[in-house]
Amino acid sequence: MSTQQTTTGLTGDLLIGARDVRGTHGEVRGVDPRTGEALDPAHGLGGVEDVEAAAALAWAAYPAYRATDLETRAAFLERIATELDAVGSAIVDRVTAETGIPAPRAQGELARTTNQLRLFAAVVREGSWLGARIDPALPSRTPLPRPDLRQRKVPLGPVAVFSASNFPLAFSVAGGDTASALAAGCPVIVKGHSAHPGVSELVGRAVRAAVAASGLPEGTFSLLLGSGRGLGTALVTDPRIRAVGFTGSRAGGLALVEAAQRRPVPIPVYAEMSSVNPVFLLPGALAGRAEEIGTAYVASVTTGVGQLCTSPGLVFALDGADLDRFLASAAAAAGQQPAAPMLSAGIQSAFTQGVERLRSAAAVATVACGGEDAQITAPGRTWLFETDGDSFLADPDLQEEVFGAASLVVRVRDAEQLLEIARRTEGQLTATVHAEPGDHELAAALLPELELVAGRVLFNGWPTGVEVGHAVVHGGPFPATSAPATTSVGTRAIERFLRPVSYQDVPADLLPAELRDGNPLGLWRRVDGELGRR
């Protein structure tokens, strides 16, 4: 359907199952945020008919895909990683061109993405996610015999994944949402982010190649692009879509949640939306290492030009000389920070508005700002602000996320006000405490408050940097996410796309393998409530 080819092998087409389809609802190009240059090719944007085609294929693929055995599905995930590695240098180049993310960071994000796919392959093979349980029949129980009951989890159905702007690989076409949904047995339709359409296509073609190489139905994976909310809404409201993964803005996430709830049959939307990631500097930590913490703070604030969902946007500490030392150190570090390209002109414009909102707030003072750079089209500058605890508590707007390298330090009156602030904090992805052993009495009072506010609580470190493992939670209470009992990073992410089904007195030959007598798959199962490999 398409003709245009570029040196990178990109066509600008939608990938609907095995077909290349030219989107006919306008075009979008990647733009180099360092230079403003529009990149080839132009990508055609899709419409309702493309959602229809992709959803039909995904629905057709679902029975066969969910019935794949654990080894086939695990090998498929590993094959995606292999395919990505094979075009790794093209991907890294395109990430840099479309987002301004430096090559080493893009390389790191690619490794994280392929590691994540391989981790989910291991999760699939291990099989605990199937949640197998057996309560054997008790035919002679009185007053009534007990039937044979067995339980496992089944995949929900085709999943729509909305890519993030800020992680063009790890939270995008083959990122955590896609990997965990595929691991669960759900076909995936990705809406790629318009800020990196070329990266999306490169990654999408790698996934498609893995689908074909693994002998899976073509509808296991499709990649769409669309402008505005039309295509996204069509995707979320298609009756064949059974769950949604999203990483992005609060407004975008809430619009999808609302659309999903208005359906005749509502579906879950796993939206990771916004977080200001409060940091609490306790007195002993500040007394012992104010300067060191100040420098490290600015390093964390400026990681990824501040465009990370875990960027520390708020710092709370008791007012006094130690806080002054911290601020002096942070101001010095921020002042030396050069401007760097933000992900897109749109993000840069929103950042500038957010900074202006803080600068014009009566109770907020500017502590420092970093350098400018007129050579960059969408420059991200570093900004530090300060206010006091009373003003902070009086103005809920000061809790609002400014996506970019801006952060607000709050001079808190006393420990009581610090706890009051913790209690009144909105839902967050992370909350951080810096504490020395002498601070542990206050830390012990603070920790239970932070547990109720955040998905991850960390000590003496910085929230930027999210491990992909078994024990991580990248989630948290609303409005950080729309589904606080879940995580979008780490192995528990697979649970979002499953639901339990119970089988009562189902004949042995009709039972799924994971529930058969003799445990042919060698799984951990709960038999009569007792966990074991029986």
Next chain:
Amino acid sequence: MSTQQTTTGLTGDLLIGARDVRGTHGEVRGVDPRTGEALDPAHGLGGVEDVEAAAALAWAAYPAYRATDLETRAAFLERIATELDAVGSAIVDRVTAETGIPAPRAQGELARTTNQLRLFAAVVREGSWLGARIDPALPSRTPLPRPDLRQRKVPLGPVAVFSASNFPLAFSVAGGDTASALAAGCPVIVKGHSAHPGVSELVGRAVRAAVAASGLPEGTFSLLLGSGRGLGTALVTDPRIRAVGFTGSRAGGLALVEAAQRRPVPIPVYAEMSSVNPVFLLPGALAGRAEEIGTAYVASVTTGVGQLCTSPGLVFALDGADLDRFLASAAAAAGQQPAAPMLSAGIQSAFTQGVERLRSAAAVATVACGGEDAQITAPGRTWLFETDGDSFLADPDLQEEVFGAASLVVRVRDAEQLLEIARRTEGQLTATVHAEPGDHELAAALLPELELVAGRVLFNGWPTGVEVGHAVVHGGPFPATSAPATTSVGTRAIERFLRPVSYQDVPADLLPAELRDGNPLGLWRRVDGELGRR
């Protein structure tokens, strides 16, 4: 605050923490549905100020209650069971008086309720629900060291429980929602059902006694009554309430879901709403045991006067002589069925309307009806109807639940239409198949469709009767429930009231016991992804 006392020790007061509070927003009395007699005492109905008082106490109790050790919490649940047993005969008498449920069934439901509490005590002690995971630090990992990450689940906060009309014990004040929320570490505020206010108070006093005997904060439990939706809406929208359990009608459940979603911070509503529990009779089963299945079917339809959420309201079978034999047998059994008191006059009136809707549907014929009984104030009669597959597929209203002893048999054209019907079935709590070995090819095609439609799939039995165990699912896709990934019965029900939190580099003395080195609680934990008791 109250003065009125009756021989059963009931006062008709709200139980707000340790206080008896007279509700001042009108009154309600239990009514004997067999005779229409209004029972003593009059129960005062609560208002917004009572929600406020109960929520404040629950919020105050939350930190201490969630911090109870596993043994204390398990013993508390067992103590509730002991307190219920101590007033067991008064409870059974009052159940019979307020609902018309015969004493043996009330006795069985009481045993089920206390067993359920003891089962959750065992679950609490076993501790797997804490979801403990540890990814130890890797300080020399390159390019970056890995931090120490540990994960556990924490309780969501105070939970509002809405009692069901049809199980005045097992799905009411100390039923499955309350037991699982308390097990998770959440204080509970119950809105008792106005159809059995005396039973609610008796059970509520038993729970309160257990709270006091266990040395727990009074706000761990409160019991309110209210009319209309005012008090319920106030409860669901109170910012201190963090989750909702509900069993009842679709309209009632959806109203709570909507109220919870409109909150500034939305919360989950676990509503178990409606289900018609389709039964598929495959040809071999019908050929071999049509009469036997027909009799057993009517026994299931009429259990609890049809007022069970798992009552089989739809039967599908291939048209032909075997189906005629089944229908003749079912008609004979239904014709002999005497009328029995329904739970309340309101439920009886809704049932009559539902029956009239089916009787007046052009494509529906009446197969049989049971006896009448003018002596009973709210008599429930048995009704069987039939239609054909084309008519059924053409009229979505025929899928609608009629709460009571009415059921519709559908004469299906062929196996293809049977599968089409399965695919187009709304979300259900259960789906049942009757099949002989010769039917297994068709059953194997049917089973994957039913897995996607129902929370529990059963063979050669009847859906009424729900085991309380580890492998049961009493849940299912919308509109059977508002949260298809959960169950309201069985040990997995505890998961609804928890969310995971990750702890990064948290100092050892600040870690919760379940995540400490050396596994002091002896829990199953996932260490570096591997399950074990380390």
